[in-house]
Amino acid sequence: MMVVLKRNPYEPFVTQEDDGLVYHLPVESGFSSKRLKFSISEEDVAVLKTDNARFYFLFAVLHQKYQMQNPALAPGTDPYFGSILRLPPADVTAILDAADVESRGAVRHMACKLLGRNSDEMGKGRWFETT
Numbered sequence: 511m512m513v514v515l516k517r518n519p520y521e522p523f524v525t526q527e528d529d530g531l532v533y534h535l536p537v538e539s540g541f542s543s544k545r546l547k548f549s550i551s552e553e554d555v556a557v558l559k560t561d562n563a564r565f566y567f568l569f570a571v572l573h574q575k576y577q578m579q580n581p582a583l584a585p586g587t588d589p590y591f592g593s594i595l596r597l598p599p600a601d602v603t604a605i606l607d608a609a610d611v612e613s614r615g616a617v618r619h620m621a622c623k624l625l626g627r628n629s630d631e632m633g634k635g636r637w638f639e640t641t
Contacts, residue, residue, distance in 0.1 A: 515559055521624075522569050524555055531555055533591070535569070539577045546576055546584040550591060557595040563625065563638060567606055568594045570620040574613045599638045606637050 514531065515524040525532050533550040536543070558565050571590055594602055610617040610632075622629045627639070 515555060517565070522558075522565075522572075524550060524558065535572050535576065537573055537576055537579075544581045546572075546579065546581050547586070548584070548591065549587055554591050554595050561595075564595055564602070566621050566624040567602065567637065569624065570617045571606070571609045573620060574609065574616050603635055603637050606632075607635055 512526045513523060514526050517523070520536055520538075522536065523534050525534065529549075531550045531552065531554075533548045533554075535546045535548065537546060558568070568590060571594060572588065575588075575590070576584065590605075593605055597605075606617065606621075615633075618629055618632045621627070621637070622632060
């Protein structure tokens with residue numbers, strides 16, 4: 511196993527393994543810490559390396575989605591990789607708005623904290639900085 515992408519402790523990272531690239535998702539749920547694994551493409555890794563916002567948007571959405579998931583039951587793939595990492599900003603904004611509403615603001619809160627951004631702006635659908 512070779513680490514291909516790593517930012518900060520307790521954040522997702524990517525490794526190259528015998529069967530391909532693997533995205534490791536750390537998830538905190540109360541007193542329980544776990545890590546889920548997902549297959550990921552080289553194209554996805556390229557976006558994660560270069561687009562700070564999408565890196566953290568994906569982390570926030572997946573963290574919320576899998577917070578109560580048993581790691582042994584993790585699906586190994588997730589459609590959010592293809593959508594959050596590859597779709598145009600307007601489409602990603604719609605996905606993030608929906609995920610944020612479903613999570614009662616948890617997605618926005620986590621993304622704001624990780625990106626050092628204003629929660630009110632994201633709450634108004636301004637997930638991507640335009641300046």
